[in-house]
Amino acid sequence: DLLVPEVFLGLIxxxxxxxxxxYKHVNLRQIGGTGKAVIMGTIPEAVWTDCCGTLNELTLGFxxxxxxxxxxxxxxxxxxxxxxxSDIDLASELLTVLGQAxxxxxxxxxxxxxxxxxxLGVFTRLAQTEAPADYPATARTWVDLHTSNIKSIASSVKGxxxxxxxxxxxxxxxxxxxxxxxxxxxxxxxxTALVAAAMTIDAGGAIVAGVNGQMPVIGGVxxxxxxxxxxxxxxxxxxxxxxxxxAGTRVSQSEHVRFxxxxxxxxxxxxxxxxxxxxxGFVAIGIGGTTPSASGITFAPDTANTESSExxxx
Numbered sequence: 001d002l003l004v005p006e007v008f009l010g011l012i013x014x015x016x017x018x019x020x021x022x023y024k025h026v027n028l029r030q031i032g033g034t035g036k037a038v039i040m041g042t043i044p045e046a047v048w049t050d051c052c053g054t055l056n057e058l059t060l061g062f063x064x065x066x067x068x069x070x071x072x073x074x075x076x077x078x079x080x081x082x083x084x085x086s087d088i089d090l091a092s093e094l095l096t097v098l099g100q101a102x103x104x105x106x107x108x109x110x111x112x113x114x115x116x117x118x119x120l121g122v123f124t125r126l127a128q129t130e131a132p133a134d135y136p137a138t139a140r141t142w143v144d145l146h147t148s149n150i151k152s153i154a155s156s157v158k159g160x161x162x163x164x165x166x167x168x169x170x171x172x173x174x175x176x177x178x179x180x181x182x183x184x185x186x187x188x189x190x191x192t193a194l195v196a197a198a199m200t201i202d203a204g205g206a207i208v209a210g211v212n213g214q215m216p217v218i219g220g221v222x223x224x225x226x227x228x229x230x231x232x233x234x235x236x237x238x239x240x241x242x243x244x245x246x247a248g249t250r251v252s253q254s255e256h257v258r259f260x261x262x263x264x265x266x267x268x269x270x271x272x273x274x275x276x277x278x279x280x281g282f283v284a285i286g287i288g289g290t291t292p293s294a295s296g297i298t299f300a301p302d303t304a305n306t307e308s309s310e311x312x313x314x
Contacts (some may be wrong), residue, residue, distance in 0.1 A: 019103030022110045023221040025183045025238035027277070031247045069246055070118050072105045073269030074098075080262045098268035101134055105300065108227055110241060110274060111185060111234055112297045117158045119274035122241065123294055126150055145279055148172050155289035162197050166285060168219050170235070173283040178237035182220030183237060187228045193287065194222075227297065231290035236282035246271035260262075 042291065047056040076094060113121035115132070126149050131142035151169040155160065173182075186194075195211045213222055228234065257265050276282055284292040 008026050019100045020106045021103075022107050022183070022238065023103070023243075025181075025221075026110065026222075026241040026243040026274070027239050028243050028245060030172050069271055070103055070273050071271050072109075072118070073267070074101060075265050075267040077258065078264050078266065082262055094234055094266050094268075098266075102268065102270050104227075106270075106272060107225055108299065109272075110243070111225070111228065112294050113274070114299075115275070117244070118299070119272060122236070123284050123287075123292065124203070125276045125279045126282060126284055127294065140278070143280060144294045149280065149283045150285075150292050151283065152289065152291045154287040157287075159197055162287065163217055166233075166287070169285050170218055170283060172235035172280075174278075174280045175237050177240060177278050178281055179239050181237065181239065182215070182218065183223060183235055183238045184215050184220050184233055185225055185228055186222045186233045187226050187230060188224055189227070189230050189231060190287070191222060191224050193231070196304060229286040229290075229293070229296060232284065232292045234282070234284045234292070237278075238280070238282075240276060240278040240281035241274060241278040243272060243274040246273075284301070 046058065049056065076097075107117045109121060109212055111121045111124055113119040114124060115121075126145050129144060129146050135142055149172045151172065153165045153169065157165050169180075175182075191211070192214075198211045198216050211222070214220065215235075255264050286292045
């Protein structure tokens, strides 16, 4: 393969940051090989004693979060005549589209990833009812969050009462280990419903809405992603989500793979893994009587690989 120059790799990374709305919010670690991120345990409480008394020894435990190596990407198969006759900078267009495609897949995995051949998503972890069989012994103690951190607000709750109920439910997201910045993710319809619920008339008689990319009262950035189900809001402290970036993004082209067909292949790949390092820092809330679920969430099928042909990656 003919590797695209370093400047193009920078462009692809910028495209991923632009088209992945969650990339900038998570805790990004650039690592190679099998990775482990050390996570500090609960902060101990200091002990009061007499001025001349002996100090008590404090205990501080550490856990780790293990991350593997998964690949996301794809390729375009372009007729050479199209490349030669194109009126646009086709290479630039391909870079943009590859950034969009990888960014979309990355965002979906951060929220709903299955944890196998892709990162473990926030909602997927919240919905677990028991610890996975391969849950590491050195990881933080697994906690069942499917009741405490998945909430539903009745359809009869509207207007200011909706935001009151939402505020109460967000208390399930614990920010003890966070920098304190919340992010809320929803689709366009849900965002519009929040805007409508927040509409009021000001002293001048003008209609105003308290939602402008920020969650009213509770605070935090709102990110709109259309694959999130209607009336479902997933949020919390996304800096508690560990995203491991491996060798980085690569874009390459080859005229040899389909030389006899007079075609050129452009390829883009990225390697990531991730998981909610502190799962109790997140919450999923349904409004309008909706119970949050991952029903209907699908990922692009891996039709290029079969059980008999898949490599282990080792």
